[in-house]
Amino acid sequence: xxxxxxxxxxxxxxxxxxxxxxxxxxxxxxxxxxxxxxxxxxxxxxxxxxxxxxxxxxxxxxxxxxxxxxxxxxxxxxxxxxxxxxxxxxxxxxxxxxxxxxxxxxxxxxxxxxxxxxxxxxxxxxxxxxxxxxxxxxxxxxxxxxxxxxxxxxxxxxxxxxxxxxxxxxxxxxxxxxxxxxxxxxxxxxxxxxxxxxxxxxxxxxxxxxxxxxxxxxxxxxxxxxxxxxxxxxxxxxxxxxxxxxxxxxxxxxxxxxxxxxxxxxxxxxxxxxxxxxxxxxxxxxxxxxxxxxxxxxxxxxxxxxxxxxxxxxxxxxxxxxxxxxxxxxxxxxxxxxxxxxxxxxxxxxxxxxxxxxxxxxxxxxxxxxxxxxxxxxxxxxxxxxxxxxxxxxxxxxxxxxxxxxxxxxxxxxxxxxxxxxxxxxxxxxxxxxxxxxxxxxxxxxxxxxxxxxxxxxxxxxxxxxxxxxxxxxxxxxxxxxxxxxxxxxxxxxxxxxxxxxxxxxxxxxxxxxx
Amino acid sequence: xxxxxxxxxxxxxxxxxxxxxxxxxxxxxxxxxxxxxxxxxxxxxxxxxxxxxxxxxxxxxxxxxxxxxxxxxxxxxxxxxxxxxxxxxxxxxxxxxxxxxxxxxxxxxxxxxxxxxxxxxxxxxxxxxxxxxxxxxxxxxxxxxxxxxxxxxxxxxxxxxxxxxxxxxxxxxxxxxxxxxxxxxxxxxxxxxxxxxxxxxxxxxxxxxxxxxxxxxxxxxxxxxxxxxxxxxxxxxxxxxxxxxxxxxxxxxxxxxxxxxxxxxxxxxxxxxxxxxxxxxxxxxxxxxxxxxxxxxxxxxxxxxxxxxxxx
Numbered sequence: 001x002x003x004x005x006x007x008x009x010x011x012x013x014x015x016x017x018x019x020x021x022x023x024x025x026x027x028x029x030x031x032x033x034x035x036x037x038x039x040x041x042x043x044x045x046x047x048x049x050x051x052x053x054x055x056x057x058x059x060x061x062x063x064x065x066x067x068x069x070x071x072x073x074x075x076x077x078x079x080x081x082x083x084x085x086x087x088x089x090x091x092x093x094x095x096x097x098x099x100x101x102x103x104x105x106x107x108x109x110x111x112x113x114x115x116x117x118x119x120x121x122x123x124x125x126x127x128x129x130x131x132x133x134x135x136x137x138x139x140x141x142x143x144x145x146x147x148x149x150x151x152x153x154x155x156x157x158x159x160x161x162x163x164x165x166x167x168x169x170x171x172x173x174x175x176x177x178x179x180x181x182x183x184x185x186x187x188x189x190x191x192x193x194x195x196x197x198x199x200x201x202x203x204x205x206x207x208x209x210x211x212x213x214x215x216x217x218x219x220x221x222x223x224x225x226x227x228x229x230x231x232x233x234x235x236x237x238x239x240x241x242x243x244x245x246x247x248x249x250x251x252x253x254x255x256x257x258x259x260x261x262x263x264x265x266x267x268x269x270x271x272x273x274x275x276x277x278x279x280x281x282x283x284x285x286x287x288x289x290x291x292x293x294x295x296x297x298x299x300x301x302x303x304x305x306x307x308x309x310x311x312x313x314x315x316x317x318x319x320x321x322x323x324x325x326x327x328x329x330x331x332x333x334x335x336x337x338x339x340x341x342x343x344x345x346x347x348x349x350x351x352x353x354x355x356x357x358x359x360x361x362x363x364x365x366x367x368x369x370x371x372x373x374x375x376x377x378x379x380x381x382x383x384x385x386x387x388x389x390x391x392x393x394x395x396x397x398x399x400x401x402x403x404x405x406x407x408x409x410x411x412x413x414x415x416x417x418x419x420x421x422x423x424x425x426x427x428x429x430x431x432x433x434x435x436x437x438x439x440x441x442x443x444x445x446x447x448x449x450x451x452x453x454x455x456x457x458x459x460x461x462x463x464x465x466x467x468x469x470x471x472x473x474x475x476x477x478x479x480x481x482x483x484x485x486x487x488x489x490x491x492x493x494x495x496x497x498x499x500x501x502x503x504x505x506x507x508x509x510x511x512x513x514x515x
Numbered sequence: 516x517x518x519x520x521x522x523x524x525x526x527x528x529x530x531x532x533x534x535x536x537x538x539x540x541x542x543x544x545x546x547x548x549x550x551x552x553x554x555x556x557x558x559x560x561x562x563x564x565x566x567x568x569x570x571x572x573x574x575x576x577x578x579x580x581x582x583x584x585x586x587x588x589x590x591x592x593x594x595x596x597x598x599x600x601x602x603x604x605x606x607x608x609x610x611x612x613x614x615x616x617x618x619x620x621x622x623x624x625x626x627x628x629x630x631x632x633x634x635x636x637x638x639x640x641x642x643x644x645x646x647x648x649x650x651x652x653x654x655x656x657x658x659x660x661x662x663x664x665x666x667x668x669x670x671x672x673x674x675x676x677x678x679x680x681x682x683x684x685x686x687x688x689x690x691x692x693x694x695x696x697x698x699x700x701x702x703x704x705x706x707x708x709x710x711x712x713x714x715x716x717x718x719x720x721x722x723x724x725x726x727x728x729x730x731x732x733x734x735x736x737x738x739x740x741x742x743x744x745x746x747x748x749x750x751x752x753x754x755x756x757x758x759x760x761x762x763x764x765x766x767x768x769x770x771x772x773x774x775x776x777x778x779x780x781x782x783x784x785x786x787x788x789x790x791x792x793x794x795x796x797x798x799x800x801x802x803x804x805x806x807x808x809x810x811x812x813x814x815x816x817x818x819x820x821x822x823x824x825x826x827x
Contacts, residue, residue: 039601041639050782063530115562151537162765163756176730177765405731477564
């Protein structure tokens with residue numbers, strides 16, 4: 001007789017209030033529900049405020065993606081005001097965002113994802129002792145170096161923007177700072193130091209050597225090529241992850257969304273992977289198709305979210321959010337809405353970026369193995385390799401000759417949006433301004449895409465889908481589910497939505513109300 | 516015996532934790548080791564299973580596990596209608612959990628402005644409040660009379676985020692029993708007994724009233740661009756951020772994020788002025804004297820400042 005149990009798994013590593021309910025039969029997950037358990041009401045806080053205030057308020061949505069929120073808020077205000085930032089302002093904005101990504105990718109990869117390898121559940125794994133030595137929280141040998149390197153690169157953000165997290169130096173028309181040549185020189189030195197550390201500890205080889213890894217076979221060859229490769233954090237991820245079966249979990253829906261990011265100024269020597277004009281091209285990959293991205297195709301559903309129902313999905317310019325907390329009665333179970341792109345649940349993040357950009361290694365890995373936990377995490381840990389070269393070029397190209405800030409008229413009326421790739425994926429802000437005040441503000445975060453609940457058609461969100469089929473050895477210590485969830489680098493605190501003026505008190509709500 | 520610490524995240528963005536990872540000299544890991552702090556739980560950094568965490572919470576509640584320091588990051592979410600159901604942990608309002616832990620803690624530390632005063636969300640529908648203050652009014656979630664097991668009020672380490680060296684310094688002081696004098700908002704005077712304005716690289720421009728009306732220039736941001744540096748207590752321009760700079764140094768106004776009233780309701784990038792002088796003057800300053808002084812100072816301004824020749 002089949003044994004069926006349901007377990008609740010609060011997974012709140014990084015900032016997050018995400019609780020997973022998983023139904024397990026005979027040791028395998030047969031269904032899963034991802035519940036955002038916190039509501040912060042940012043869009044309401046913004047209503048009635050001055051448009052520029054979005055630059056101060058929205059970074060506080062997420063202490064991890066603070067720079068990305070600032071960047072899209074500034075882009076939305078650029079759009080509203082018609083301002084065109086000078087090329088150096090675009091470079092400075094990009095540089096701060098890229099430093100934030102570097103910081104995120106190594107902190108998540110080595111302080112937050114890899115610590116699960118030191119979980120006692122792996123006591124019998126052949127690499128367990130080494131995993132504990134490397135990644136034991138607050139003590140592992142990789143931890144101190146990662147901590148130091150990740151905070152060093154944030155000094156670039158501070159030199160340009162004053163502090164990390166939570167500055168507001170990106171403004172409509174450009175940036176408020178006027179970095180001197182010596183500031184940029186210092187940024188280059190910090191960058192060089194970050195690169196040396198990344199090459200020696202994380203990759204175990206130069207960025208150039210890593211970039212020649214262009215297929216699954218080339219990855220195996222790279223791993224076998226030298227002890228430096230095998231013993232790097234990247235090599236260890238591959239060795240431990242393969243033995244732990246991470247290539248066989250976490251498939252997800254197979255739809256990959258990237259809003260595009262890091263525009264390349266016309267005068268720059270930097271070349272992107274495509275002719276899109278972005279270092280991180282926008283697009284939507286499903287199956288063998290790689291299609292252009294159109295923000296008009298983004299909608300959000302609320303059928304399984306604690307908001308009053310509307311039919312189907314609504315575009316964020318028309319989004320409405322009225323609370324309807326029904327607890328475990330009915331079908332609602334999350335404070336997150338369900339974003340869909342062309343009606344499809346879509347995964348976003350570094351793997352989606354790599355597939356949309358058609359990086360050969362990831363196209364080949366996904367063709368051979370399908371999307372999986374290990375490949376998703378691999379894409380994140382090697383993303384800095386795609387950023388370091390362009391960062392150095394942009395620092396060299398920044399002269400300030402055309403200034404850092406274009407003149408901007410006060411914003412009185414209109415609507416605009418900004419989109420980028422935050423560290424953990426697609427991020428967009430949609431804003432309407434009436435009479436010089438914000439009248440409507442909608443935010444869709446990367447984690448809203450990845451940790452989405454079911455939509456109006458009952459289709460699971462990407463993370464929910466990725467959990468189905470996962471084998472769990474010990475329901476009291478479901479480390480396998482932790483890997484799948486964390487490979488999406490969730491940050492559920494980001495799932496913030498407005499509620500209307502007619503809100504009513506909730507009764508007792510039990511999170512994760514499965515139907 | 517190791518000092519035990521539990522880190523709770525409530526209605527916040529995690530920014531204080533992220534900033535804490537940037538702590539300098541010593542690094543966070545070395546600091547915890549050096550002070551012999553046993554981090555029982557930090558949501559970003561611990562790897563215990565959900566069951567282990569649940570067992571830990573039970574052990575603290577029963578008294579079986581000693582809790583020396585409770586750090587709370589993020590506001591106490593009370594909405595809707597006081598239920599706290601906008602922020603839950605395992606189906607229970609998180610504020611209940613925070614309340615239970617606070618009763619058992621040797622010391623309670625509010626890390627960041629949300630935990631200290633409510634911060635973002637105090638005027639929103641989440642009905643946010645701080646641990647022992649609601650904005651500038653004592654009381655908050657735990658009440659004005661609350662004292663920790665060691666007999667201490669909540670120690671408020673304000674800032675959005677709180678500067679990491681302040682968190683490390685306060686932890687060290689608690690562990691090593693170095694006394695911390697607090698101001699009227701229960702912030703340690705060591706870091707909140709100074710204005711953000713002190714140490715600002717634009718001080719000379721401020722002194723002679725060389726003021727800017729647009730961003731991207733070298734002059735003072737106080738008179739027209741909303742800078743709260745002279746009204747706000749905090750160590751930003753003493754400690755600097757990420758070892759390198761500060762908002763005001765790069766041309767971004769201080770938004771007053773260590774203040775009980777943060778975020779203020781009026782626009783961040785504008786100073787409310789009467790007769791071209793800000794309505795909100797530097798803390799403790801008499802308006803008539805200030806007007807006279809600033810008029811004379813502007814007249815005395817040297818050309819190198821008028822022409823913005825001085826670098827910042």
